[in-house]
Amino acid sequence: MVLNYIWIAFFAIAFVIALVKLIILGDTQVFPDIINSTFSSSKDAFEISLGLTGVLSLWLGIMKIGEKGGVINFFARILSPLFCKLFPDIPKGHPVTGSIFMNIAANMLGLDNAATPLGLKAMEGLQELNPKKDTASNPMIMFLVLNTSGLTIVPISIMVYRAQLGAAQPTDVFVPILLATFFSTLAGIIAVSIYQKINLFNRTIMLCLGFLSLGVASLIYFFTTISKAQIDVLSTTSANVILFVIIIGFIFAGIRKKINVYDTFIEGAKEGFTTAVRIIPYLIAILVGIGVFRASGAMDYIITAVSDTIHFFGVKNDFAGALPTALMKPLSGSGARGLMVDAMSSYGADSFVGRLSCIFQGSTDTTFYILAVYFGSVGISKTRHAVSAGLIADLAGVIAAILICYLFFG
Secondary structure: OHHHHHHHHHHHHHHHHHHHHHHOOOOOOHHHHHHHHHHHHHHHHHHHHHHHHHHHHHHHHHHHHHHHHOHHHHHHHHHHHHHHHHOOOOOOOOOHHHHHHHHHHHHHOOOHHHHHHHHHHHHHHHHHHOOOOOEOOHHHHHHHHHHHOOOOOOOHHHHHHHHHOOOOOHHHHHHHHHHHHHHHHHHHHHHHHHHHOOOOOOHHHHHHHHHHHHHHHHHHHHHHOOOHHHHHHHHHHHHHHHHHHHHHHHHHHHHHOOOOHHHHHHHHHHHHHHHHHHOHHHHHHHHHHHHHHHHOOHHHHHHHHHHHHHHHOOOOOOOHHHHHHHHHOOOOHHHHHHHHHHHHHHHOOOOHHHHHHHHHHHHOOOHHHHHHHHHHHOOOOEOOOHHHHHHHHHHHHHHHHHHHHHHHHO
16 A cells, blocks of 8 residues: 555655746656657566566576475474564474575675565565565565665675775775665664564563674674675675575475475466566556656655755755765666766765765665565555664664664765
């Protein structure tokens, strides 16, 4: 229901702004730009779905082997104490907790191609437990917000863009991104817990959050002791090694269970193909809405209004040049990536705005894209508090990114 209102708002605001620009400013190009954006956005949505087909088929095939080989059940048993607290509606030891863990682990390592199919597999498992098939359940919303908060340990793609655009030290945003995305995730968990009345002050959750905080601090310290070249090599190598180990491990688990690994893979791969086809309408809907909103100039007006308001209250607004990336990220990952590159090209990769745009890009994820794809894949139309909780996490990530950037580079 919330996505319905947001989608209508995109078109309504775009139409009003376009009329004003045409009648008052005499801008005869605005409506052609809007119409062109609908065609290009539809094409982009289909191409994204087409590109996902192979990846989904591969990883859902691998996941099916892991499921029948007992790997998913193994992770479910290990994570059961924590997940019983964060996801109280999931039965203890249910296999879906293993799928959730695999998705979160892939996100943390920056393995986007693997994270999406693993996430869709987890959503299918959560839908099986969902008593109201058209309404998002509490576990679905917690899972989605953990995704939209974008907890990432290795933001390798951002560091690569910085290197290509001539940054003196491309990895200097690594620690700020890690800190900002940590606060974003923490805010998301707290927001959902308040909505769902989950008690975070219990021993299991406090120990896990404390252990995670210690792990993040240790990782930050380790990366500050090695060179940029070593960070790049270690990040890229470790991510690919982990991916291949997962594939090999799942296959050997299937062999150990004496299942037909090839036929099992094919069974899962077929699910990947049908899932990719099923999400096409949802992707077209959300990307066309975003495209129309951008083409009308609404995004530019919002950025100007925010910058002027901040300046009016006497607060430094030298971060305004990076705001397009922050505002675009919940809507479109590729759009935000383009705006990040534009900010570094315009202001300099080592400028305050250039660095902040990178931190914005890494601190949260594409909230509306994830909601559209994940909920669309299982036919959820009533999202309840998923959007508001996800946007709270996004806002926390943006605020944390600004403060941390001032701390490190201001």
